[in-house]
């Protein structure tokens with residue numbers, strides 16, 4: 001089964017506020033963009049993925065991610081994350097017909113294409129399914145089979161909500177790279193230990209040089 005992934009990204013100047021004690025205002029937007037670039041590049045290399053649709057109101061991020069091969073959909077002004085995802089899932093199906101769609105967070109800089117493929121192959125068995133984040137509190141991926149609505153309920157504590165709203169939780173070994181989102185300095189260290197993509201490696205190197 002070939003998936004269309006929907007990746008949400010808020011304006012870079014507002015992104016990754018919980019990383020403020022690790023990366024200051026001058027470097028955080030670049031770090032957020034690097035996470036998104038490594039996430040999208042890995043997703044586009046995944047054998048189970050046909051298209052990546054990024055939903056964002058950020059013009060620079062849109063240009064950079066389009067250059068990698070993503071389709072860009074404009075954010076719904078003022079609607080927030082779940083409205084953006086629902087809108088982009090409809091746009092994704094307009095692009096590709098009523099195929100399977102999955103929302104994937106933009107902050108997975110250690111994402112490995114083979115692990116993502118295993119998650120999507122398992123998700124394909126269910127009408128709606130999700131993968132919890134490394135902290136087992138949030139969600140990194142929510143899927144909907146062809147003809148199913150995505151019904152995203154991302155945000156703090158989303159694991160419990162996605163389960164309560166009828167999505168099946170996926171339990172898979174050795175898919176850490178799909179679960180390791182980066183919200184805090186500890187998350188960034190955990191992602192670096194897994195091995196991040198080249199843009200995040202470069203952005204972290206710039207961060208370390210700036211600190212000297």
Ligand SMILES: Nc1nc2c(ncn2[C@@H]2O[C@H](COP(=O)(O)OP(=O)(O)OP(=O)(O)O)[C@@H](O)[C@H]2O)c(=O)[nH]1
Nearest residue numbers: 008009010015016017018055056075080081084106
């Ligand atoms: N398009 C779009 N994406 C959003 C919006 N809000 C959040 N996102 C994205 O959704 C994912 C999870 O968002 P959050 O955890 O709220 O934000 P974050 O920038 O990752 O981190 P914090 O600022 O620390 O909360 C990230 O990929 C965000 O960029 C929105 O209103 N529109």
Ligand SMILES: C=C(OP(=O)(O)O)C(=O)O
Nearest residue numbers: 138139154155156158183
């Ligand atoms: C939006 C989510 O991610 P984060 O951990 O970045 O808040 C979520 O888990 O639903």
